[in-house]
Structures are given as structure tokens and as C-alpha cells.
Amino acid sequence: MCQWCMSHGAGKKWYMNARNYSDELAEESNMKDYLTEQWMNFEQVYIRKIMGFSSKDLGYKLKMPIIGRVLRWRAESMIHSQKKKRNPVRADGHFGQVIPLEDAQIIMSELAAEPIICNYCMCRWMQRRKKEAVCINFGVLSEVLEKLPRFIPKDRVVRIDRETAVEKLEEFNKKGYISSVWFQPIPYINAVCSCESPECGAFTLRNNFDINVMYKAEYIIQLDQDKCQGCKSCVAMCQLSAIRFIPSMDRVIIDYNKCYGCGVCRHACKNDALKLIPREEYPGFDGTY
Amino acid sequence: MSKAKKKKRTKIRIDYSICGEKGKIDPRNCGLCMRACDPAVFIMHETLGTEKQQKDIYDPQDWRITPIWGSLCSRCFKCVEVCPENAITITW
Ligand code: SF4
Ligand code: SF4
Ligand code: SF4
Ligand code: SF4
Ligand code: SF4
Numbered sequence: 344m345c346q347w348c349m350s351h352g353a354g355k356k357w358y359m360n361a362r363n364y365s366d367e368l369a370e371e372s373n374m375k376d377y378l379t380e381q382w383m384n385f386e387q388v389y390i391r392k393i394m395g396f397s398s399k400d401l402g403y404k405l406k407m408p409i410i411g412r413v414l415r416w417r418a419e420s421m422i423h424s425q426k427k428k429r430n431p432v433r434a435d436g437h438f439g440q441v442i443p444l445e446d447a448q449i450i451m452s453e454l455a456a457e458p459i460i461c462n463y464c465m466c467r468w469m470q471r472r473k474k475e476a477v478c479i480n481f482g483v484l485s486e487v488l489e490k491l492p493r494f495i496p497k498d499r500v501v502r503i504d505r506e507t508a509v510e511k512l513e514e515f516n517k518k519g520y521i522s523s524v525w526f527q528p529i530p531y532i533n534a535v536c537s538c539e540s541p542e543c544g545a546f547t548l549r550n551n552f553d554i555n556v557m558y559k560a561e562y563i564i565q566l567d568q569d570k571c572q573g574c575k576s577c578v579a580m581c582q583l584s585a586i587r588f589i590p591s592m593d594r595v596i597i598d599y600n601k602c603y604g605c606g607v608c609r610h611a612c613k614n615d616a617l618k619l620i621p622r623e624e625y626p627g628f629d630g631t632y
Numbered sequence: 633m634s635k636a637k638k639k640k641r642t643k644i645r646i647d648y649s650i651c652g653e654k655g656k657i658d659p660r661n662c663g664l665c666m667r668a669c670d671p672a673v674f675i676m677h678e679t680l681g682t683e684k685q686q687k688d689i690y691d692p693q694d695w696r697i698t699p700i701w702g703s704l705c706s707r708c709f710k711c712v713e714v715c716p717e718n719a720i721t722i723t724w
Contacts, residue, residue, distance in 0.1 A: 383689060386677035389700050402703025403641055470672045472663030490690045541672040541704075551704060 345440075345558060345632045351530040356561055358442065358524045363532045364454045369483045374531055378487045381431035381527075386469045388434050389544070393417065401552055418554050425529050436528030439536065439545060440558040440632070443606035443619055444512060447522035447535050451508040455535070456482035459508050460501045462494045464536070466543045477515050477537040479508050484533035512537070519580050521605040523557065540582045550583075550601075558632040560604030562619040566597050570616035577608040577617060599628070640724040642707060644673065644699035650719040653679045653694035657717055660695050665711035665720060671704040674711070 347357040362368060369375065389398035396404060396414055405411040422438045429435035442450075451459070459481045467473040476496050480488055485502070488494050495501055503511070512535065516522060520537035523545070527533050540546035545557035564585075573593040578586050585602035586595050606619045623629050651657040659666075659676050666674045678686075679694040686692045699705070705722070712720050 384678045384683045384692065386675070387680055387683070389675055390677055390680055390698055399698060399700050400641075400702040402701065469676050470666060470674070472660065472666050472676060492691050547672070547701065547704075551701070 345561075345630075347440075347526075347529075347558075356446075357526075357530070358440065358446070358450060358532060359454070361454055363526075363530045364456050364482060366456055366482065368531055369456075369533075372531070374533075375483045375487060377429075377431045378484050378527070378533075379490070381434065381437075382484075382487055382491060384432070385434075385465060387432070391432060393421070393433055401548075405552055415554065422554070422556055423529070429528055431528075436526060438529075438556045438558070439523040439525040439534075441560040441603040441605045442522050442524050442535075443560060443562055443604070444516040444522060445606075446561075447512045447516075447524070448509045450524060450532075450535055451479065451512060452505050454532075455479075455505075455508070456533075458485045458502050459505065460485040460488060461503050461508070461511060462488050462501060463496060464538075464542075465494065466538070466545075468493070470542050470544070473542075477511075477520060479503075479511065479535045479537075480533055481535075482531075482533040484527065508535075516607055517610045519582060519607055521582055521603065521607055538582070546583070557603070559602075559622075560606075560619075561622050561632075562604040562606065563599070563622050563625060563628050564597060564602055564604055564606065564608065565618045565620045566595065567616045567618070568594060570614050571595060572614050572616075574613070576611040576613070580608045580611040582607070642702050642705045642722065642724045644702055644705060644711075645721045645723075646697055646699065647719045647721075648696055650717045651715075652696035653682060655719075657719070658695060659697045662716070663697075664714040664716065666697065668710040668714045669705075670708070670710070671701065671706060673699050673701045673705050675700040 351357045353360045421435050424435040461476050462478050463474045463476050464478045467475050515537035523536045525534040548554040548556045571594040575588045578588055583601045585598045588595050609617045649655055674697050676697050678692040679696050682694040
């Protein structure tokens with residue numbers, strides 16, 4: 344369990360605590376207004392200047408001696424902000440964590456607040472001009488998003504029931520999309536995303552600039568080297584290029600620096616060689632979210 | 633081999649008088665550069681500063697593209713090749 348579980352998990356994982364999904368919590372902190380303000384022009388989030396700097400050419404800016412360090416510190420404290428006076432247009436307190444299909448399905452069947460909607464993914468829209476209805480949002484965020492035509496598919500039902508959400512997640516996961524759950528803002532939870540990389544801005548920020556907008560899962564993948572037949576199917580499933588086939592050994596290897604523990608590769612293996620194990624059971628990985 | 637030369641900063645520019653809120657192309661109708669770029673360097677967004685003047689604030693109509701992750705550019709020139717209006721230039 345990470346620091347967010349300690350502070351917002353009530354003894355469980357942060358995203359398993361029912362209170363973080365509740366309408367009462369949303370009302371208490373007037374989430375509807377906050378999220379409306381945030382989502383109206385969300386695509387501007389990387390363009391806006393914060394303390395005189397936007398994210399444009401972030402990779403170069405982070406390399407600048409002093410400014411780079413200040414920028415990194417600012418970005419990290421913004422993303423993880425729990426302050427009362429947060430700024431919606433900077434996406435303060437907005438970050439996510441990768442979760443396996445099983446946890447995503449528990450969220451959708453037991454925890455998510457109604458109404459539940461399935462809308463177009465923001466990242467694929469802004470990075471690829473691709474409208475793909477794979478984002479599952481819920482609680483007051485649903486009503487906010489329904490007002491924004493660019494995220495709402497016109498040719499199909501947007502509001503879905505729990506059962507449909509559970510089925511859709513399975514479909515997305517098997518397609519190779521990674522489930523993630525989002526604080527928006529801390530501690531309110533209202534989204535389960537199905538991401539790809541580099542389309543997803545969160546993966547881009549962490550993998551290239553080491554800014555932690557996306558935590559790794561509470562699990563790690565485990566390869567049973569004896570069971571692996573070297574069929575390579577799993578290699579094509581991994582969005583993070585964490586699996587590689589090694590011809591001389593006729594099996595795959597896992598790069599744990601790249602692996603987020605999403606479990607998506609499991610869907611490809613017909614030999615039962617890939618399993619998810621709780622991260623904390625491995626001393627070497629404990630705390631490496 | 634001698635020490636690798638330090639890579640210079642890549643400058644990607646889009647001519648907004650061609651593609652953008654005032655140009656003849658609305659990037660929401662094209663987006664070929666965004667699709668062509670493997671590392672996904674480009675971002676399409678509501679033009680900064682015009683969002684409050686939109687007729688319908690929930691449905692903004694002024695859009696442009698910013699090459700946001702310049703340091704990830706591999707200089708493959710795919711975006712330059714696919715742009716039907718030659719609106720993109722890359723220098724370093
Ligand atoms: S976090 Fe993932 S699913 Fe959500 S908007 Fe971004 S890419 Fe799409
Ligand atoms: S190797 Fe890791 S990151 Fe890649 S699909 Fe498997 S669990 Fe996910
Ligand atoms: S899918 Fe399974 S058997 Fe095939 S290479 Fe991957 S781990 Fe090995
Ligand atoms: S040159 Fe290639 S990598 Fe660089 S922005 Fe254009 S398409 Fe992307
Ligand atoms: S390819 Fe050219 S015209 Fe099309 S969106 Fe990109 S910059 Fe604009």
C-alpha cells in the first residue's frame with residue numbers, strides 16, 4: 344500500500360475505500376463546479392503557464408539547471424496537492440494508478456457512484472484526434488461531461504449500468520488497454536480509464552520526464568519461466584514495452600523498470616505463464632509504485 | 633567513436649495562419665500530423681485566450697495544435713510529409 348492508501352484508504356487500498364466515491368464527499372467540496380471548470384477546457388492543461396512556464400518542451404526545460412528543479416518540484420506538488428484552495432485549471436490533485444482488470448471490475452460493480460457513463464477518451468482526442476469511447480466516468484463527473492459535446496458519442500447510449508461497465512472493461516483490457524483509476528481531485532474518485540502509451544499523457548509524463556502522474560499497480564507480473572513456450576504473444580500486448588523475446592533462451596524476459604503491473608499481458612498467454620502477485624510480497628518491489 | 637555530439641534542441645513550428653483558429657484548416661478536421669507522429673509529440677487544444685469568448689463555452693470552436701513534447705521528436709519528418717498544407721517546419 345502506498346502513502347495514498349495510508350491517508351485515504353481507511354485500512355484498505357485508496358481506491359477500495361467507498362467514501363472516496365460518495366456523493367456526500369462530492370457535495371462537501373463542491374466538486375461539480377470544480378470539475379466543470381476543469382473539464383471545460385481540459386485540453387489546455389499542458390499549454391497554460393504555471394509560474395511562468397507551460398509544459399511545452401518540458402523535456403528541455405527540466406534539463407535547465409535551476410529552473411528544471413523548480414519546475415519538477417512545482418509539477419509534483421501540484422499533481423499531489425491536497426490543499427483546500429486547489430486550482431481546477433491546473434489539474435491540481437489529479438493523478439491515477441494502474442489497476443488490474445479484477446480491481447477495476449470491483450470498482451464498477453460495487454463502489455462507483457451513479458450515474459455511470461462511457462465517453463470519448465480525452466488523451467486520444469488531444470494527442471491523436473481519435474474519438475474512442477473507452478473512458479468510464481461516474482458520480483458528479485458524469486453530469487459535467489454530459490454537457491461537453493466533444494466527449495459524448497451521439498450514436499450510442501452514454502449512460503450505462505454496472506454490468507455493462509464490467510463487460511466493457513473486460514473488452515478493453517483484452518484489447519490491450521490498461522485500466523487506471525483516478526483521483527480528481529484527491530480524495531474524490533470518479534474515473535476508470537483504459538489507456539495506451541504514448542497516447543496517455545500520464546504515461547508520457549512519467550516515462551519520459553519522471554513526473555509521477557501515474558502510479559504503478561499494487562501488483563507485479565510474475566513470469567513462470569518453465570511454463571513459457573516462447574510464443575511471443577504477450578510481447579504484442581504490453582503497452583509499456585516491458586516484455587521482450589530472447590531467441591537464444593526461447594522465452595520472454597520482463598523489464599520491471601518498465602512494467603506497471605497492469606496484467607494485460609496475461610490475456611495473451613495460453614500457457615498460464617504470467618500471473619499477478621501483490622507487490623508487497625516481493626521485498627525488492629515493495630514501495631516501488 | 634568520439635564522444636557523441638550533444639543533440640541540439642528540435643524546434644517544431646506550425647504556421648497558425650494556415651492551420652489553427654484563423655487559418656483555413658481546422659485541426660479538428662485534419663489531425664494527420666498527430667496520427668503520423670509515433671512518439672505523439674503534438675497536442676490539439678482550444679486556443680488559449682479565446683475560450684471565454686466562445687458562443688457556447690461548453691463547445692469551444694477555436695482549436696490549434698502545439699508540438700508539446702519537442703524533446704521526444706525523433707526528427708523522422710513524417711509530420712512534415714503528411715501535412716497537406718505544408719504548415720509544419722522543423723529545424724535545429
Ligand atoms: S488517462 Fe487514459 S483513458 Fe483516460 S483520458 Fe488519458 S488515455 Fe484516455
Ligand atoms: S509486462 Fe507489465 S506493463 Fe506489460 S502488460 Fe504485463 S503487467 Fe502490464
Ligand atoms: S504468451 Fe506466455 S508462453 Fe507466450 S511468450 Fe508470453 S509468457 Fe511465454
Ligand atoms: S519529425 Fe517525426 S517525431 Fe518529430 S514531430 Fe514530426 S512526426 Fe513526430
Ligand atoms: S497535418 Fe498540417 S494541416 Fe493537418 S492538422 Fe497537422 S498541421 Fe494542420
